[in-house]
Amino acid sequence: MSSRRAITSIVLVPAAIALGCGPEELLNEEVTTSTREPLRGPRFEMPQNGLHPDAARVNVELLSALKATTLSDAGLSALLNQQSLADLFYTGAATSAENLMAEVVSCALDATQAVTPDGYASTWRGRFGLCPGWSDTQPTQDCLDLVSACVLARMNALDREVPISIHVPGDHEPSPRVKLHSFLRDRTRIRSLDRCPISVMYVADTCNWQPHFVGICKQGTPVTLQRNAWMSVRVCNGIHACDVDQEDQSFPDSPPYAGFVDQFTAGDTPITFTCPDDEGAHPRGQPHHRYFSIMVGKVPYGWVEDDDIVGSGLDVTYPADESQVFTYPEGSFYGDIFTGSSDDLGYVCHSDLWRTGGTYLTDRLCANPSDRASCGAIGGRAACRDVCGAGLSAPPEEAYRDCEGGGRVWNGVTVYLNDHRDLSRDPASSAIVCTPHDECTPGAPLPDGCSPVVTSVCAADPYCCSTEWDGLCVSEVLSAANSLMCPVPSCGHALCTEGDALTPGCDVPPLTSSGCVKLLCDQDPYCCGTAWDTTCVSEVQSVCGKTCN
Incomplete structure (x- = not known):
C-alpha cells in the first residue's frame, strides 16, 4: 500500500x-x-x-x-x-x-x-x-x-x-476556493445552515442557508459581488458562517473571528456591502485587508454552483484560494x-x-x-x-x-x-516578525499595523512608518510601546527572548531604578540562577508591567 x-x-x-x-x-x-x-x-x-x-x-x-x-x-x-x-x-x-x-x-x-x-x-x-x-x-x-x-x-x-x-x-496544488466553516470555534454549529421543516420551502433567517466561500477585501471599503443566479445572500465576518444579527465572536484577549455583516433578499442583481473594519484576521503583509464569507439561500433548496456569486477588483478577491x-x-x-x-x-x-x-x-x-x-x-x-x-x-x-x-x-x-493569533492565549506569545526588518533594527519604514509595537510607535512618531525606521524609532519601542523586545547589550539577550540566566541590574540603563531583571528575579530566582525560560519571558509583563509584543 x-x-x-x-x-x-x-x-x-x-x-x-x-x-x-x-x-x-x-x-x-x-x-x-x-x-x-x-x-x-x-x-x-x-x-x-x-x-x-x-x-x-x-x-x-x-x-x-x-x-x-x-x-x-x-x-x-x-x-x-x-x-x-x-x-x-x-x-x-x-x-x-x-x-x-x-x-x-x-x-x-x-x-x-x-x-x-x-x-x-x-x-x-x-x-x-x-x-x-x-x-x-x-x-x-x-x-x-x-x-x-x-x-x-x-x-x-x-x-x-x-x-x-x-x-x-x-x-x-492549493484549493482554488476555501469553503466557509460551519461551526464556530467553541464547536457551536451555525443554526442557519440547518434545513427548515419540510413545510417551509423558502429561505428563512434561521434555516435553509448553504455555505459558499471566503473572500478578501480592503477594510472599510465598498465590496460589490455579482449574483449569477436567483438567491438570497448573507455576508459574514472572517472565514466562518454566521446567524443573522450574530454578534462578533471572540475569545479573551483575542480579536473577533466571526460575526454578521449584512444580508440581501432574493434577487440576481449585484450586491454591495462594506468590508469589515475591525481587528480581525488579515493576510500576512496586508494589515489593511480583511476576510469575509458568503452564505447563499436558493429556492428550492438545492445545488449551489461555484460561480453563483463572484467578484474581483483591485481591493476584492472572491473567492480567495487556500494560499x-x-x-x-x-x-x-x-x-x-x-x-x-x-x-x-x-x-x-x-x-x-x-x-x-x-x-x-x-x-x-x-x-x-x-x-x-x-x-x-x-x-x-x-x-x-x-x-x-x-x-x-x-x-x-x-x-x-x-x-x-x-x-x-x-x-x-x-x-x-x-491568523497568527488563532492558537495562542497570550498576545505576546503570538507576536510575529515584521518585514523587511524587525523593530529593533534601523532601516526602511515598517508598515503600520504589522505588529502592536509598530502601531504604537507610529502613532507617536509617524515618521517611522512613512520615511525611515531610524534609531529614534528603535528607542521608542520602549518609550512609546512599553516593550522590552529589543536586546540589551549588557544583558546578552532581550528580556523577551529565552536564553541564559540574566544578571540583576543588567538592564539599567535603558531602564531606570533597579530595572526589570532584578525585580523579576527577586520573585523568581530561577531566571537569574538557572535559565531565562518561557516563564521568565511571561513574567516580563506580569511582574514588570512591560510587554513583549
Missing part, C-alpha cells in the same frame, strides 16, 4: 463533527475515490484542530494495537472486543478514545470510507486519504508517520476548534504515535514567523504554559531552520522536509494559519 503525499488543507474537527451526519450532508459535497479531489475540491471544508494534547499519551495502548489491524468494521470490532481497549472509550474526558479515533480515521482514510465497530454508537469517517489502504491491509511505516503527523498537528491545549491548512511533502486564506506558517509536526511508548510520541518545530517560537509553541500545546515540566507527549520546540535539513520547500508546496527528532529524520506536515 502507498501513502498519499499531497499538501492538504485540513480543519481539525472534534469527534461530534467528524461523524458527518445531519443537514450538511445535503450540500453538494465532492466525494470521489480519488484522494486529491476531496482535499482540493471547492466543497471541501478545511480541517480544524481541537484534539487534546494528551489524547495520544492516554490512549497509547490503543494506538499501538491499531497498527497491527485494519481500519475497517471487522478490524476495529475485533480489536475493541479487548476490555482494556474498550474501557478507553466514552470516559467523558477530553482524552476519551473516540475523539482520537475520529482524528486517526479522518487523517488516514478518504471521503469514500467510514468505520463503524460492532456495538459502538460512533461512525468514524475518512476525509484526507493520507493512508487509504489501511482499510484493507496493515499500514507501512511511511503511512504511520504521515497519519501521526496529521494527528499531532490537530492538537491544541485551548479547547478551540481552529481551521488550519496542512502541507504534506509532495505535489501540491491567500492561510498565510501564516506555524511550523512542522512529525513523529510516530503508534510506537506503544508514551514518551516522545511526536515532535514540533516552529517557523521563522514567530518572535519567540518556543514560547508560542508552549502556549499552543501546554495546558499550563507556566509549568516548566514537560508539556504532553510532543517534544521539540526548536526552530525548523535548525532541525529540518532540507528547509522550507518552494511554492506551491511550502513544506518542511528532513526534520530531526528522536535520532531519526522525518517528513511530517507543515501547518499554516489564517
Whole structure:
C-alpha cells in the first residue's frame, strides 16, 4: 500500500463533527475515490484542530494495537472486543478514545470510507486519504508517520476548534476556493445552515442557508459581488458562517473571528456591502485587508454552483484560494504515535514567523504554559531552520522536509494559519516578525499595523512608518510601546527572548531604578540562577508591567 503525499488543507474537527451526519450532508459535497479531489475540491471544508494534547499519551495502548489491524468494521470490532481497549472509550474526558479515533480515521482514510465497530454508537469517517489502504491491509511505516503527523498537528491545549491548512511533502496544488466553516470555534454549529421543516420551502433567517466561500477585501471599503443566479445572500465576518444579527465572536484577549455583516433578499442583481473594519484576521503583509464569507439561500433548496456569486477588483478577491486564506506558517509536526511508548510520541518545530517560537509553541500545546515540566507527549520546540535539513520547500508546496527528532529524520506536515493569533492565549506569545526588518533594527519604514509595537510607535512618531525606521524609532519601542523586545547589550539577550540566566541590574540603563531583571528575579530566582525560560519571558509583563509584543 502507498501513502498519499499531497499538501492538504485540513480543519481539525472534534469527534461530534467528524461523524458527518445531519443537514450538511445535503450540500453538494465532492466525494470521489480519488484522494486529491476531496482535499482540493471547492466543497471541501478545511480541517480544524481541537484534539487534546494528551489524547495520544492516554490512549497509547490503543494506538499501538491499531497498527497491527485494519481500519475497517471487522478490524476495529475485533480489536475493541479487548476490555482494556474498550474501557478507553466514552470516559467523558477530553482524552476519551473516540475523539482520537475520529482524528486517526479522518487523517488516514478518504471521503469514500467510514468505520463503524460492532456495538459502538460512533461512525468514524475518512476525509484526507493520507493512508487509504489501511482499510484493507496493515499500514507501512511511511503511512504511520504521515497519519501521526496529521494527528499531532490537530492538537491544541485551548479547547478551540481552529481551521488550519496542512502541507504534506509532495505535489501540491492549493484549493482554488476555501469553503466557509460551519461551526464556530467553541464547536457551536451555525443554526442557519440547518434545513427548515419540510413545510417551509423558502429561505428563512434561521434555516435553509448553504455555505459558499471566503473572500478578501480592503477594510472599510465598498465590496460589490455579482449574483449569477436567483438567491438570497448573507455576508459574514472572517472565514466562518454566521446567524443573522450574530454578534462578533471572540475569545479573551483575542480579536473577533466571526460575526454578521449584512444580508440581501432574493434577487440576481449585484450586491454591495462594506468590508469589515475591525481587528480581525488579515493576510500576512496586508494589515489593511480583511476576510469575509458568503452564505447563499436558493429556492428550492438545492445545488449551489461555484460561480453563483463572484467578484474581483483591485481591493476584492472572491473567492480567495487556500494560499491567500492561510498565510501564516506555524511550523512542522512529525513523529510516530503508534510506537506503544508514551514518551516522545511526536515532535514540533516552529517557523521563522514567530518572535519567540518556543514560547508560542508552549502556549499552543501546554495546558499550563507556566509549568516548566514537560508539556504532553510532543517534544521539540526548536526552530525548523535548525532541525529540518532540507528547509522550507518552494511554492506551491511550502513544506518542511528532513526534520530531526528522536535520532531519526522525518517528513511530517507543515501547518499554516489564517491568523497568527488563532492558537495562542497570550498576545505576546503570538507576536510575529515584521518585514523587511524587525523593530529593533534601523532601516526602511515598517508598515503600520504589522505588529502592536509598530502601531504604537507610529502613532507617536509617524515618521517611522512613512520615511525611515531610524534609531529614534528603535528607542521608542520602549518609550512609546512599553516593550522590552529589543536586546540589551549588557544583558546578552532581550528580556523577551529565552536564553541564559540574566544578571540583576543588567538592564539599567535603558531602564531606570533597579530595572526589570532584578525585580523579576527577586520573585523568581530561577531566571537569574538557572535559565531565562518561557516563564521568565511571561513574567516580563506580569511582574514588570512591560510587554513583549
